[in-house]
Each structure stands twice: as C-alpha cells, then as structure tokens.
Amino acid sequence: MGELILLGDIGGTNSRFALVERGATAPRAVRHYKNADFPSFQAAIEAYVADVGERPQAGVVAIAGPVAGETVGPTNMARFRFRPPELTAALGFSRLDVINDFEAVARALPHLAREELQVIGGVEAGAPGGNVAVLGPGTGLGVGALVRGGGRWTAVPSEGGHAEIGAPDGDWARAHEIIRRRVGRVSGEHVLSGPGLERIDAALRELAGDARRLEAAEIGPLALSGSDPVAREAADLFLDYLARFSGDVALMFAAKGGIFLYGGVVQKLSPLIDPARFRAAFEAKSPLEPFLRPIPVHLITSPTPGLAGCAAAAADW
Known part of the structure; x- marks a missing residue:
C-alpha cells in the first residue's frame, strides 16, 4: 500500500x-x-x-x-x-x-460522473477543453474555476463571491434596496448563501408587513411546500440572483466549458428551479447573449x- x-x-x-x-x-x-x-x-x-x-x-x-x-x-x-x-x-x-x-x-469537475450532474436548461455540453467555473451558495458563496493552458488544467482560486451583485428588476428591486440599506454594498455572498436567503426573506416580509424573521432552515421547507407565499417568493428571488450571478461568473472566466452550481442551499432549493426562467436570466447580459447562449449550466448533486x-x-x- x-x-x-x-x-x-x-x-x-x-x-x-x-x-x-x-x-x-x-x-x-x-x-x-x-x-x-x-x-x-x-x-x-x-x-x-x-x-x-x-x-x-x-x-x-x-x-x-x-x-x-x-x-x-x-x-x-x-x-x-x-x-x-x-x-x-x-x-x-x-x-x-x-x-x-x-x-x-x-x-473535481473533470472527475465527476454524469449521474452526479443535473442539467439546468437545454444546453447539454460546452466547448471541449473550454474553461469551467463553479459557484456555490452555502454558509458563504464560493467561486472557483479550472482554466486550460499549455495542454493542462490549472485551478484558479477566487474570492469572487464578494463581487458586487446588481439589483433585480421590478418589485424585487425594492427588496434589494432594503438589503442594501442593511449591509451597504450588496455582494453575491450577501444574498447567495444561507444568511443571504434569510436577508431576502426578511426584506420581502418587511414589504408585506410581516414582522417575522425566519432562519434559512425554515424558509427552504416552507418554500418547497408552497405553504408560505413569502418564503416561496424569497426562493424565487434567490434563484434569480443565482442565475444572474452565474452569468457574470461565466463572463469573468470565459467559462465556455460550463458553469457548475454546488452548495447546500442551492441543492435544497433545486426542485424550485424553472429551467427556462433560469436560462433567460443567465443569458441576459447584453450585448454578450451570443457568448453565453451555448454555455451549459449544471447542478452538482454529489455531496x-x-x-x-x-x-x-x-x-x-
């Protein structure tokens, strides 16, 4: 041995x-x-x-x-x-x-089996040998990449989870403004993490006149069951942030080989992902929609x- x-x-x-x-x-x-x-x-x-x-x-x-x-x-x-x-x-x-x-x-990305991945949207495979990137909402928001150069892969560590994230459209922009008032500059990690889900839910409850403050462990099950409309909306807004930030990460690393999602929060909320809606938000990066359109997004199901x-x-x- x-x-x-x-x-x-x-x-x-x-x-x-x-x-x-x-x-x-x-x-x-x-x-x-x-x-x-x-x-x-x-x-x-x-x-x-x-x-x-x-x-x-x-x-x-x-x-x-x-x-x-x-x-x-x-x-x-x-x-x-x-x-x-x-x-x-x-x-x-x-x-x-x-x-x-x-x-x-x-x-780990080159070593994952097909059964350890779930495609989000209709794009199955990226450019062969293209850069790949991963982001994962958990306790915080991790971001990393694997880039190809000189015939071999090089892992690129990152603190990209602390990059600023833009406000969503429509009524959700009001919730984003509440979060901004509480934390200052809104980073990806401020909304794409367990504590981030709590911030989103609290902001939406404030807008709805609901004074309750729930923990992430409560919000997820309520959203999945559909028994609490605010929790479900919080999950939808979380997934909107995730789709848009995933598109940003794809641009940062020119990740033509694919974007991979990992982390306890996104794995738990994954049944609520609307693939078409997610892809639309992921690709909405004018004028670079053609760059993003062929990039696949996979959810890592391996623990x-x-x-x-x-x-x-x-x-x-």
Missing part, C-alpha cells in the same frame, strides 16, 4: 474527511462532522483518524476562505484557524497542502466534490 493521504473539506458549518492512497482520485472512508462539536481543526482531524482507525502520512485540506498569510482557516470559523507548518508537525505528516474550498471543487478535488490535487504531487 502506498502513502495514505488525508483529505479534508472544511466549511463554515461542517467538515468532511476522507482517505486516499497516493495517485488515486476516488476518496474512501468519508465522514461528516459538525464544526461546533470540536474546539479546533486539529481536534476534528484527530477524531476522524480515531474513527476510521487508519493513520495518514500526509494531507490536502480545502478551507472556506482565502489561503494567504501564516494563519489560515474558514472565514466564518475563527477557532478552526491554524498555522500549516505547526499542524503538519503536530499530526506527524510529511506534507500538508491547504487550498481554497472552491479551488478543490473546481479540480463531496471538494474531497474529490483534494484527491486530484494530491495526485499531482
């Missing part, structure tokens, strides 16, 4: 771990943990190693935040921040690479693409 490598995908709420033998790209022994259950990232890793009963010798971990400076970790999880050299030594690893979480998901991306990164060692 070759070198055993730990794979980690650390979000703002949950961490996922797996193992892979060096050179392989299929993670095994996948486990999910709630970050709230651990005082530190090291403690979560040690709990996983104890659970699976195998000792890795190296690791690749993806974090929901920028990989810069001496201390890294999830942007929204201060106690999980760590110094990579110190953690490498504490775990007894020969090597520990840290990458952005959506760089990891981008690296752990970040781990597959970490395995792909380790395979390049």
